[in-house]
Amino acid sequence: xxxLLGMNCNVPTDICFSFTGFQARGxxxxxxxxxxxxxxxxxxxxxxxxxxxxSAHSPIAELVRNYPIHSKxxxxxxxxxxxxxxRLENAHPFMRELWGQYWIFAHNGDLGKEFKPKFDGTYLxxxxxxxxxxxxxxxxxxxxxxxxxxxxxxxxxxxxxxLTLEVAxxxxxxxxxxxxxxxxxxxxxxxxxxxxxRAPFTQAKLKDKDVQIDFGQVTTDKxxxxxxxxxxxxxxxxxxxxxxxxxxxxxxxxxxxxxxTVAGKEKDECAN
Amino acid sequence: xxxLLGMNCNVPTDICFSFTGFQARGxxxxxxxxxxxxxxxxxxxxxxxxxxxxSAHSPIAELVRNYPIHSKxxxxxxxxxxxxxxRLENAHPFMRELWGQYWIFAHNGDLGKEFKPKFDGTYLxxxxxxxxxxxxxxxxxxxxxxxxxxxxxxxxxxxxxxLTLEVAxxxxxxxxxxxxxxxxxxxxxxxxxxxxxRAPFTQAKLKDKDVQIDFGQVTTDKxxxxxxxxxxxxxxxxxxxxxxxxxxxxxxxxxxxxxxTVAGKEKDECAN
Numbered sequence: 375x376x377x378l379l380g381m382n383c384n385v386p387t388d389i390c391f392s393f394t395g396f397q398a399r400g401x402x403x404x405x406x407x408x409x410x411x412x413x414x415x416x417x418x419x420x421x422x423x424x425x426x427x428x429s430a431h432s433p434i435a436e437l438v439r440n441y442p443i444h445s446k447x448x449x450x451x452x453x454x455x456x457x458x459x460x461r462l463e464n465a466h467p468f469m470r471e472l473w474g475q476y477w478i479f480a481h482n483g484d485l486g487k488e489f490k491p492k493f494d495g496t497y498l499x500x501x502x503x504x505x506x507x508x509x510x511x512x513x514x515x516x517x518x519x520x521x522x523x524x525x526x527x528x529x530x531x532x533x534x535x536x537l538t539l540e541v542a543x544x545x546x547x548x549x550x551x552x553x554x555x556x557x558x559x560x561x562x563x564x565x566x567x568x569x570x571x572r573a574p575f576t577q578a579k580l581k582d583k584d585v586q587i588d589f590g591q592v593t594t595d596k597x598x599x600x601x602x603x604x605x606x607x608x609x610x611x612x613x614x615x616x617x618x619x620x621x622x623x624x625x626x627x628x629x630x631x632x633x634x635t636v637a638g639k640e641k642d643e644c645a646n
Numbered sequence: 647x648x649x650l651l652g653m654n655c656n657v658p659t660d661i662c663f664s665f666t667g668f669q670a671r672g673x674x675x676x677x678x679x680x681x682x683x684x685x686x687x688x689x690x691x692x693x694x695x696x697x698x699x700x701s702a703h704s705p706i707a708e709l710v711r712n713y714p715i716h717s718k719x720x721x722x723x724x725x726x727x728x729x730x731x732x733r734l735e736n737a738h739p740f741m742r743e744l745w746g747q748y749w750i751f752a753h754n755g756d757l758g759k760e761f762k763p764k765f766d767g768t769y770l771x772x773x774x775x776x777x778x779x780x781x782x783x784x785x786x787x788x789x790x791x792x793x794x795x796x797x798x799x800x801x802x803x804x805x806x807x808x809l810t811l812e813v814a815x816x817x818x819x820x821x822x823x824x825x826x827x828x829x830x831x832x833x834x835x836x837x838x839x840x841x842x843x844r845a846p847f848t849q850a851k852l853k854d855k856d857v858q859i860d861f862g863q864v865t866t867d868k869x870x871x872x873x874x875x876x877x878x879x880x881x882x883x884x885x886x887x888x889x890x891x892x893x894x895x896x897x898x899x900x901x902x903x904x905x906x907t908v909a910g911k912e913k914d915e916c917a918n
Contacts, residue, residue: 418772419734422694433713441705462691471742474770495794498746500690522767 386444400429458503481505483547562616598627658716672701730775753777755819834888870899
């Protein structure tokens with residue numbers, strides 16, 4: 375099983391606490407040893423850290439865990455490879471530019487060996503994962519449909535739902551996180567949960583490491599933070615398990631739109 | 647003055663020694679305090695670290711200096727802003743994908759306020775530096791000319807020389823480093839020097855920090871490493887000062903092609 379971690383907030387927030395638990399699953403308490411990565415939006419810019427080493431043993435992951443980078447949109451991934459070798463170019467999240475915005479994508483699932491989208495050269499994969507193939511196909515189709523200008527939010531959401539359906543319906547598992555820094559999309563095909571933290575803030579305790587935090591000490595009453603993960607990261611809070619076959623749009627730390635896809639599957643494996 | 651640092655080698659090599667001196671120029675012994683960045687090719691993949699803080703005071707730069715990342719092509723930049731605010735999206739090097747390869751670009755110079763290339767939407771700048779504008783224009787024109795397949799090396803070199811001339815001839819200073827992991831281009835408009843290190847290897851001593859290294863202890867007889875920098879980084883070796891108005895192609899740690907451009911200028915300022 376590979377795993378996803380995302381964060382969407384209304385104020386720039388650091389992800390050190392959540393990443394501490396998530397990092398441990400990459401080769402320490404779990405088996406995701408085939409690379410990891412994280413991308414932080416900072417204004418229009420993106421900091422992307424990727425590594426083909428296990429996150430639990432990566433000096434770069436140690437830096438990320440200890441150096442608070444404040445961001446409103448974060449996407450992270452720990453990898454257990456089945457499609458695509460263990461190489462840097464196959465580490466998630468992937469990044470491309472569309473409409474003068476950076477887009478970030480990470481995927482958990484398996485789209486099957488038969489998943490071979492047609493590329494017209496607008497975006498081409500650098501590595502050989504089904505995940506990067508799906509990402510490049512999404513951006514190609516978005517640019518084909520909307521041209522060189524970003525569409526209004528509603529149209530963008532509808533088109534991403536349509537593309538999700540197209541890729542997922544025939545091709546098994548397609549759990550993903552996708553963001554351009556303004557919008558944060560999360561699709562649950564098999565496993566994805568989230569929590570929205572807002573005032574009154576409470577204490578939280580990680581499942582994977584003996585670490586706890588009192589969010590009341592590090593937040594203001596106006597803060598709102600959504601954390602999205604393949605499996606809940608804390609054991610004393612109530613996480614929402616997303617229904618299989620659901621695409622959610624997060625903004626300012628909460629779900630603002632969701633739509634049912636038919637991509638939900640019972641299969642509970644992961645391979646990217 | 648902003649500054650450039652690049653490395654091109656025939657075996658994956660770490661840049662810790664050179665970066666130690668270069669990093670010190672970013673806010674310690676020099677004035678380049680408006681961000682820094684570095685990108686390492688690793689196979690087809692790229693690790694990119696960028697920061698809007700001064701390199702001398704950046705925890706990420708400390709990691710890069712102390713964590714040996716082995717690469718055959720590295721591009722780094724320390725920034726003193728004049729065009730484009732001090733923001734993450736304006737930090738060099740910039741990255742895009744073309745022909746299923748990542749391309750990395752960093753620029754030192756000033757293309758003037760009148761430099762406004764026409765974009766057709768193939769590649770759009772995310773920030774607002776003249777440097778990212780030039781990079782997006784290069785890739786757009788390369789894709790327009792050669793389509794979705796990379797051309798042979800000679801044709802690629804000729805077209806990059808032509809584009810360099812087009813951008814530089816009317817627009818002042820255009821020192822740049824550009825690589826797709828296979829080819830490493832360096833253009834000197836005002837200031838750029840390089841050194842090719844090969845057997846017999848000797849000791850080298852940094853100009854900007856009291857650090858020296860005996861390359862004989864950390865290399866084999868077959869290694870060949872070209873280091874390219876705005877100004878020489880060591881004070882006991884002979885660096886080649888590139889002629890103003892010269893585009894060089896480095897491969898496997900040496901210059902394999904060069905061409906005269908008419909972009910050389912006497913002006914000795916920097917602004918990106």
